[in-house]
Amino acid sequence: MKYNHKHMNKDAERWADDALNSLDGMSRATANPFLYTKIVARIEANAGGWENAARLISRPAFALASLAIFLVINIAVIVKGQQKAENELAQKLNSEQMLASEFMNTQNYQLVEIND
Amino acid sequence: MGEQELVELLKSGDEAAFKYMVTSWQDMVYNTALGLVQNEMDAEDVAQDVFVKAWESIEGFKGESKLSTWLYRITVTKSLDFLRSKKRKKRFAYVQSLFGLNDELVVDPPDFVHPGVVSEKKQMSVALFKALNTLPEQQKAAFVLSRIEGLNHKEVSDVMGTTVPAVESLLQRAKLNLRKKLESSYRKDE
Structure with a gap:
């Protein structure tokens, strides 16, 4: 039994060696002789359509340009928002001033009435 | 034609230069892909992809390595x-079959016989290629480049973007793992 086990291990080692050496003296596999024609056809097919769009989108330049546009839009919105807030404040102050001056006019009118 | 001149022509979109590149290196690219994917049709698809990618990204080739090294890297x-992607699709098909969404049987591919192996060693090489498929990616790539393409350790390290000692370690581990797999498959069959 012990001998059989040892014998089998030797066989397995020899077999593994043979398999590992089975690539010795191998030659290169050759490509299809029409490979170039097929490649050109694929390049031409890729020249239009979605593949181009996908390639464009995946470019770092596209990502940078998108980021720049995003930042410009954000800055524009913030600036416009600030301007609007300033205008509203100015309008509010203006209307308060008008109300105050109207109140003063009313007071004056009442005074005139008492004097009469 | 010198390599620098070829690269310049390729960058200018010269089709004759591209044809020259394809015909010069198509067997190298195809043989490497075949060693890795172990299917002739898939290897041809990969070879086409490699040259399409090379044509589209030649602008980015800085000439820091040889053109053949660059092509090996893409391959x-x-x-x-x-x-x-094949493994992902297989896993997805298996999950679908569990839920009864896909009735197609997931069939194991037939044994791969590399056309370049000498005829009396073909049967033994089938077991080797099967064992090769179980190796981690980096070990498999190093083994294919070294044993199937016959590159020396420096060339393999250039392709894989690593050092010579790292390649030696990868190859040593690959051989050890292959031996283990082969011995255990022998014991299983006996």
């Missing part, structure tokens, strides 16, 4: 991507 990347 290894494309082949490993292909194998990853």
Whole structure:
């Protein structure tokens, strides 16, 4: 039994060696002789359509340009928002001033009435 | 034609230069892809992908390595991507079959016989290629470049973007793992 086990291990080692050496003296596999024609056809097919769009989108330049546009839009919105807030404040102050001056006019009118 | 001149022509979009590049290196690219994907049709698809990618990205080639090294690098990347996507599809089909969404049987591919192996060693090489499929990606790539393409350790390290000692370690581990797999498959069959 012990001998059989040892014998089998030797066989397995020899077999593994043979398999590992089975690539010795191998030659290169050759490509299809029409490979170039097929490649050109694929390049031409890729020249239009979605593949181009996908390639464009995946470019770092596209990502940078998108980021720049995003930042410009954000800055524009913030600036416009600030301007609007300033205008509203100015309008509010203006209307308060008008109300105050109207109140003063009313007071004056009442005074005139008492004097009469 | 010198390599620098060829690169300049390729960058200018010269089709004759591209044809020259394809015919010069198509067997190298195809043989490497075949060693990695172990299927002739898939290897041809990968080889096409490699040259399409090379044509589209030649602008980015800085000439820091040889053109053949650059092509080897694209081939290894494309082949490993292909194998990853194939594995994903197989897993997805299996999950679908569990839920009864896909009735198609998931069939194991037939044994791969590399056409370049000498005829009396073909049967033994089938077991080796089967064992090769179980190796981690980097070990498999190093083994294919070294044993199937016959590159020396420096050339393999240039392709894989690593050092010579790292390649030696990868090859040593690959051989050890292959031996383990082969011995255990022998014991299983006996």
